[in-house]
Amino acid sequence: xxxxxxxxxxxxxxxxxxxxxxxxxxxxxxxxxxxxxxxxxxxxxxxxxxxxxxxxxxxxxxxxxxxxxxxxxxxxxxxxxxxxxxxxxxxxxxxxxxxxxxxxxxxxxxxxxxxxxxxxxxxxxxxxxxxxxxxxxxxxxxxxxxxxxxxxxxxxxxxxxxxxxxxxxxxxxxxxxxxxxxxxxxxxxxxxxxxxxxxxxxxxxxxxxxxxxxxxxxxxxxxxxxxxxxxxxxxxxxxxxxxxxxxxxxxxxxxxxxxxxxxxxxxxxxxxxxxxxxxxxxxxxxxxxxxxxxxxxxxxxxxxxxxxxxxxxxxxxxxxxxxxxxxxxxxxxxxxxxxxxxxxxxxxxxxxxxxxxxxxxxxxxxxxxxxxxxxxxxxxxxxxxxxxxxxxxxxxxxxxxx
Numbered sequence: 001x002x003x004x005x006x007x008x009x010x011x012x013x014x015x016x017x018x019x020x021x022x023x024x025x026x027x028x029x030x031x032x033x034x035x036x037x038x039x040x041x042x043x044x045x046x047x048x049x050x051x052x053x054x055x056x057x058x059x060x061x062x063x064x065x066x067x068x069x070x071x072x073x074x075x076x077x078x079x080x081x082x083x084x085x086x087x088x089x090x091x092x093x094x095x096x097x098x099x100x101x102x103x104x105x106x107x108x109x110x111x112x113x114x115x116x117x118x119x120x121x122x123x124x125x126x127x128x129x130x131x132x133x134x135x136x137x138x139x140x141x142x143x144x145x146x147x148x149x150x151x152x153x154x155x156x157x158x159x160x161x162x163x164x165x166x167x168x169x170x171x172x173x174x175x176x177x178x179x180x181x182x183x184x185x186x187x188x189x190x191x192x193x194x195x196x197x198x199x200x201x202x203x204x205x206x207x208x209x210x211x212x213x214x215x216x217x218x219x220x221x222x223x224x225x226x227x228x229x230x231x232x233x234x235x236x237x238x239x240x241x242x243x244x245x246x247x248x249x250x251x252x253x254x255x256x257x258x259x260x261x262x263x264x265x266x267x268x269x270x271x272x273x274x275x276x277x278x279x280x281x282x283x284x285x286x287x288x289x290x291x292x293x294x295x296x297x298x299x300x301x302x303x304x305x306x307x308x309x310x311x312x313x314x315x316x317x318x319x320x321x322x323x324x325x326x327x328x329x330x331x332x333x334x335x336x337x338x339x340x341x342x343x344x345x346x347x348x349x350x351x352x353x354x355x356x357x358x359x360x361x362x363x364x365x366x367x368x369x370x371x372x373x374x375x376x377x378x379x380x381x382x383x384x385x386x387x388x389x390x391x392x393x394x395x396x397x398x399x400x401x402x
Contacts, residue, residue, distance in 0.1 A: 025319075026092075033074065033089050037096040040069060041104075049101035053370050056217075056224040058181050063107055066097075067136025072111040080119050080130050087260070088322040091267040098271025099278075102374035103225045105268040110178055113261055114140035117186065121245040121253055126204055129184065141182035141207070143173035143231050144254060150175075151387050153188075154197045154251060158233060160189040166239040167191075169203060169211070173231040175381075180217055180227030182207045187233065192248045202250035203238045211236030222373030259332055261382050262339040263325065266318045269339075269346035269378040270311065276346070276353035276371050277307045283357050283366075294356070303352040311349065314342040333395035340388040343378040350375040 026034070045062060052059050066072065075090045076082025090112060098105030115133050118126050132138035149155045158171025169189055176182070185205040192199025205212060215230030245253050281304060284295035294300050321334035350372040354361035361368045379385050 026088075029085065030089050030092060033085065034092040034096060036069065037071070037093040040065070041096045041100040045097060045104050046100040049104070050367070050370070052101060052103055052225040053222075054224075058178070058227045059104065059107070059225055060181075062104055063139075064136040066104075066108055067111070067134060070134075071108060072115060072136070073134040075112070076115050076119060076130070076134070080115070080127070081134050082115070086322070086326045087263060088319055088326065091263055091318055091322055094264050094267035095271040095274065098268040099275045100271075102268055102272050102371075102378075103223050105271060106177065106223060106226055109261065109264045109268070110140060110142070111136070112264070113142070113257060114186065116260070117253075117257060118244070121202075122204075123241060123244075125241060126244060139178055139181055139183050141176050141178040141185050141231075143176050143179070143185045143205075144188040145173065145175050147172060147174045147230075151384055153254065154200070156188060156190060156200070158187065158189040160191045160201060160203060160238070162191075163237075166237055166242065167203065169205065169233040169236045169238060171233050173233070175218065175228055176231050177226050177228050179207075179229040179231050180214055185212070185231065186244065187231075188250055188254060197251040199248050200251040200254070201247050202244040202253065204242045204244050205233075205236060205238055207231075209236065221376060222370070223377050258383060259335045260325070262335040262388075263318060263321055265378060265382045266314070266321075266335075266338040266342040269343040269375065270314050270318060272371050272375045272378070273307065273311050273314065273342070273346040273349035276349040276368060276375075277304070277311055279366070279368050279371070280304055280307065280353040280356045283353075283360075287358075300356055303356060307349045307352055310345040314338070314345050317341055333392055333399075336383075336388040336391040336395070339382065340385050340392065343375075344385060346375040346378055 044065060048059065070083060071093055073080070073082030074085045074093065075087055078084045094105050094108060097108050111133050115130050118130050129138060133140060144153060144156065146156050146158065149157065158169065158173065160167040160169050169187060171189060173187065185207050187203045187205045188200055189203060190199050191201040211234050213232040213234070215232060218228040220228060284300050284304070285293055287294050317334070317338040321331050321338045324331035324334055350368065353368045354372050357366055357368050360366050363369060
């Protein structure tokens with residue numbers, strides 16, 4: 001398997017934009033993995049990003065290439081075949097991928113999270129699946145959201161009934177990213193009759209088995225190429241050893257996973273914002289009005305200044321939350337703050353960049369049109385930004401009451 005680490009000291013792929021703000025604080029290993037991700041993203045992902053968006057098909061070749069570089073196991077322990085690096089390293093890779101294609105960044109997050117989830121909560125047989133996940137040979141998808149239950153995760157209706165030797169699962173899952181190409185599903189279902197947060201379990205389901213049906217592909221505004229679809233479960237049998245973690249205890253596991261995932265999604269939004277900033281500056285340098293580049297106009301300069309300031313602030317929020325997580329310190333509030341600020345900021349950055357592009361920004365000939373569409377979803381998934389505000393307020397109240 002090819003890996004990201006250099007055999008000799010390689011030149012750093014620095015750029016003059018906001019990433020230099022934190023470069024001096026990164027370790028040599030973190031810079032090496034960031035630079036490898038940048039080379040791959042700029043060389044392999046960027047040239048086909050528009051085609052992924054237009055064709056709306058899963059980029060299996062890119063997915064496999066990321067596995068060959070060892071990206072999926074960066075933060076996984078070496079005992080499971082990972083590199084044993086930190087969360088910040090994963091987020092650095094995410095930013096570089098999403099700067100070229102938010103869809104590829106989104107696809108990158110799923111095997112990273114699946115491998116960590118199985119390593120932390122799976123039994124021996126389930127952990128044996130980690131190796132093919134890291135190799136890009138086994139595609140996972142997370143199935144929690146339902147048509148009527150998104151933010152209210154505790155209210156899901158998919159139910160698992162106990163039968164001899166296992167469980168029968170019945171229900172409908174919605175917006176399942178990679179659902180159309182997944183080999184295995186992590187399905188969250190109700191297994192008890194008490195409050196939702198005390199009666200939820202996680203099941204490892206073979207996506208190809210009887211009782212599992214994939215709905216038609218979702219036609220989405222952005223984030224194309226991820227094969228989102230509904231998953232319908234009709235008496236889908238899962239043996240007893242297919243339960244991941246404790247029976248009735250999966251809600252806490254899911255919430256813990258959301259906290260980690262918010263760091264990845266914040267970094268995805270940051271990559272989109274960075275791309276929007278770069279495109280805005282490049283366009284403003286060459287576009288002329290009244291015989292001068294529009295970059296000389298104060299109105300344009302102010303928009304660029306605001307985006308540059310906000311991307312720097314977002315990057316520091318994300319990196320701070322990552323370091324708290326890696327130090328084993330509480331980071332729930334910081335992860336929610338990073339997700340809230342960065343995703344709102346990414347939408348503003350894409351909007352400003354599109355405005356600087358004028359009518360051209362509204363054309364699909366320019367990347368900023370895709371950035372504008374992709375940025376919007378980041379404010380919704382992994383907990384809407386309204387939910388992030390509730391989490392932050394609750395955490396602040398608890399901290400001040402302590």
